[in-house]
Amino acid sequence: MKQNFQLSPKEWQLLSAYLDGVVSPRERIQIEKKLDSEDSFRQALQSLRQTRTVIRSMPRRRVPRNFTLTPEMVQVRQPARIFPVLRFSSAFAAIAAVILFAIQLLPTSMKAAAPIAPPAALEMSAAAAPASTEPPLIFWGEPAARAEKGMGGGGGGDGTAFGMGGAADSSAYAATPSIQFVIPQTTSEPGVGGESEPLVEAPAPAATENAAPPLAAAPLEATPSVEEGTVEPLQEAPATPAPSRSQSTLAGNPVLGLNLQESGKIIAESQPLETAQSLETEKKQIPLRSLLLPAAIGLSVLALLMAIAAFILWKKSHL
């Protein structure tokens, strides 16, 4: 048993199988040919045979006891009553996570679908504010963009978009308390003055023309300081001075999206308190909404962990 033989693993496998008599006839012929011709091959077979004989010489031990089963041994343990609940906990957590994700996404899409309404409401609420000696403010866009008192930059944006203002000076505000879309800038400020270019660049000329006739019926007081003749449509309405022009321009304003009658109505009826309440409500909803995403992520993680635990328990129970 001390010899070393340089045989390949395949040759050892053939010899081992030949020893047990589990080779094909072709392999048997091949092996016996080698056994006749190669002495090392023959010695290798002899060493394997001795090894097998030694291993087979191991005594078999008698069993220390009988391994028969009793009913108690094979009794299947009843799972706890809470187990059915736990079994589906992963699915419940996953569904809850999906619902929370959906809730998280829904208000965002609804908010994005109606971006025009809040600015209009804000503007109207600003318009409904009682007139005072201080110049009124006009709010464009989000409340965050609200300008400080006396800052007229908000009105009309860059001044070229809508040409609001009609060159009104501060004295005109006191005379026209119901018309409060006037830019509080001085007339010397470019962009908010009564230049004709902004009106020419009005996005919807047809809308301007359509808005012009109701101006005559609108219960708006004239503002004499407004320079007439700066805008052609307004010249066709002799009873409607410049402030009305600003209203007409506003009515044709696609941003505000209101015609004159509607804006007048809303101005009369709107109350700043309601707007403030709605803003507060929205602010209160923001923290609640911000909690939804962590909750959904937490539930997703919980669902994953429960699924892993369920898989491990299932595998253990099926061993």
Add this chain to the structure above:
Amino acid sequence: MDEVALIGEAQRGDLDSFNRLVLAYQELAYNLALRMLDDEASAEDATQMAFISAYRHMNTFRGGSFKAWVMRMVTNTCYDELRRQKRRPTTPLEPINDEDDEEIESPYWMADDHNPTPEQALDQRELEGAIQHCLADLPDDFRAVVIMVDVEGLDYQEVSDATGKPLGTVKSRLARARVKMRDCLQGFWELLPVSFRLKLEERA
């Protein structure tokens, strides 16, 4: 009652029939577990667990060699136990010198259990101990195959059924296991009693 009828009754939940099958195969199962685990207590536990598992999964037996099916249960239980032992290896208790709280560095404790000198191995358990020592050095999969074929006397097909491996894999593992056993046993061969060696060579 023949084996097929007993298996049928056991599959219908008859514990007495199953226990008669247990009595028929328990020695085979216990010896396989003993050679696989090299520990009597662990082999006892593994054998009992294997029969409990076999009873619970009787409906998965679809015919063929029931002996191979039982061997598969035992082999799987032994693999689980070996994995558990590898995860949580146990450390044998060692004597502590009370005077200086240091371990006694005697040659007996310094010796590596897996590499005993041939004399020590033969003194302890003689031939059986040497073989068991060489078996323990084999990879688990090789050990299972060589025990089933050379110790338990299963044929290749039964080993294939028991291990769930194809015949070619069984042949390959058996050949490699035998070569490793041959190399391992070389050190013990010359130390065997001459009469015993002659007896073995005559058998070979």
